[in-house]
Amino acid sequence: MQVTELLAEGLKREYRVVLPATELDAKANARLAEMKDKVRLNGFRPGKVPVAHLKRMYGKSVLAEVIDQAVNEANSKIVEDGGFKLAMQPKVELPQDEAAVQEVIDGKADLSYTVGIEVLPKIELGDFKSIAIEKPVLAVADTEVDEAVARIAEANRPFTDKEGAAEKGDRVTISFVGSIDGEKFDGGSAEDVPLVIGSGSFIPGFEDQLTGIKADETRIVKVTFPADYQAAQLAGKDAEFETTAKKIEAPGELTVDDEFAKILGMDSLEALKEQVKSRIVQEHTAASRAKVKRRLLDALDGLHQFDVPPTLAEQEFEGIWGSVTQEMEAQKKSFSDEGTTEEDARADYEKIAKRRVRLGLVLAEIGEKNNIQVSDDEVTRAVVERARQFPGQEQQVWEFYRKNAQALATLRAPIFEEKVVDFLLELAQVKEIPVTREELYAEDADEKPAEKA
Template structure:
């Protein structure tokens, strides 16, 4: 793909007057000198002014009757700028259509005769890095292993126990027992600020779990150690940003009477527990848990097999990479890893982070695989459907409860965010094609073996 030799650089005529001359063809780097003649520009300007003339009104002239000389004087400079831009864009588009080149990044375009004046030709330099030709890849010989994990009784029991703990109840402690963190205290309370009771500051037989942080900061901690029948004065300060302005930042006194102290008790693992979680009975709940666990195992096993597939693809092909893409990816990797190692730095006000050879090597792998998967998907006519995009947006929107509509609108107006959501869906669909064509064998393993395989991915 390299140029050179003793031949003169090709000069390409576009239209009758525009000239495009190749000035660099080295690896994936390309550069062209584009000349747009003064005659062509003048012709474009005249055409634009003639098109606009019927709608133009100027003082002293009826609509559509303004002379061309007057139009040129009034609107010529602005129309000239539009004509230049259209001419350059047209030359670029025609070049890419004829050459078949696809630029890796937005081409760098600059005007070289900065002292240009009306009547001069326009000289423009365009440079870019072309995307490489991707070789055909035969994945039929790739051997992949699909790990299968069944939901064992032990794992189902562990999940049931965890569910029972979340559905915990409370049972009364002995009368002399002191309340501990995690206990539930049943209290009557009356709150006052500056000796005056305030609305919403009283309650009777209120069940408060100590450590739940459901009351004002500092309230629950003062009830630890209290006993049934005990009266306790709790002094707290409302937060400065408290919702009720008349209480924000104020010191308050709550007179509390502890009526009962209860210890947490996990729910029984029985049909009643199952019904709390929407299952008909305990056996049905066990079945649901087994399905959920095996779905999780399947997802993890897919990640392991996907990494193996990517490793195999990386070894199957080799082609030139656009240096600009590799450099940008290496910088991003270095930046991300630096923040992982320095989690206390949340912003980007830090020294410039230099990419190392290790970062560059990883970047080359990512860029190569990204270009390969994109090419494979394009040739297989892989598309991300509207339904798949909607589902992806909905999953992201769940992270913003109460603001789902605003998130949807933000995505609809942001092409870059849409691409960020579309890219992993597209990649997974191409990986599915690889799985279909590769030689895949199944291997049943334990949950621990699968966990080790997943951890090995994180270590790489």
């Protein structure tokens, strides 16, 4: 085997490899000799089939297998001799000229091909103990719990039938048929929908026009869909809804006490408050964790600056860019609406893509150097949790992940990342800082959506 380096630029390498015809022929003959004792052909006793006869019958297919194996072995030797870690699978370019290919197959010419590889950079890990970050903390106040319980109570308020016109706060059961320019549209019709007037559940302006409606009365409700409406085909459109009130109900008295808590399946009001408080604590903890993680990743990015494999960066950028442009199309926004240009936006998101790849490589290196692993039990728990998100389809979800290694890797990766983050937070200097709810849940001013992942 003869290897000639053609390119060594950054993390890219390219080689020309020549595999002598004599070596390929020798390997093919050895493979045929192995087949001799296994092949059963009419007219020949077991193990007595001449190799020359096998070569006439199977020579080309065997040589193809030998070439494939030889190319893989040659590429592996290049990687091993160079001490490389591959970022991508090697890109092999075999001869395309039919005459040249035929000469190789006939054993009359050496096989010459090129192989391009992208290698991972050598990462010098920084001093994690030098990282100093602030952790926002927010204690759960009794007023916050009381407000949450009040919202739960309001959502479970009893209603009783009412004679006469509907007022704000009343619940109206309606059926409606929506149309735009006289044409019905998908998702614009529904039957027996309960709606509390003033709840803000429907499109702005819809509920106000139901004030004064009576049971069995039909009205044409005219509204304009918001410009940022989630269904892009409806955003900003004027629509009419032929709306019929089926039933009017007035809100009943609501007493938040132990009896109310028991209706919700709790032993007492105090138990309900404890459950609500626990949920709020989880929400605050998750929000705090997200901010701490972002600050930790910022610090890691500052400690580790190196070139990333171009193809990995391109793939990451394409994923981010696709999401960004799809969201903008759905919202019917342009880059000028965002105060930028497509060129500048691409440059920004290319930086974000490189940052994400760089941080991914750093986290992987930290995990490898410190033997941080994800156990099979942890992955199994993740699959079970995922299956629970699809009631009635748990078995199908389980089978999907059991048979799909790539999908399973998507569950393993975030577990690994969180374990590495935990490891780093143990080493870093983390200072707890009391904050308000507004501060805890506010997005960082310089944070782009693509940087959250």
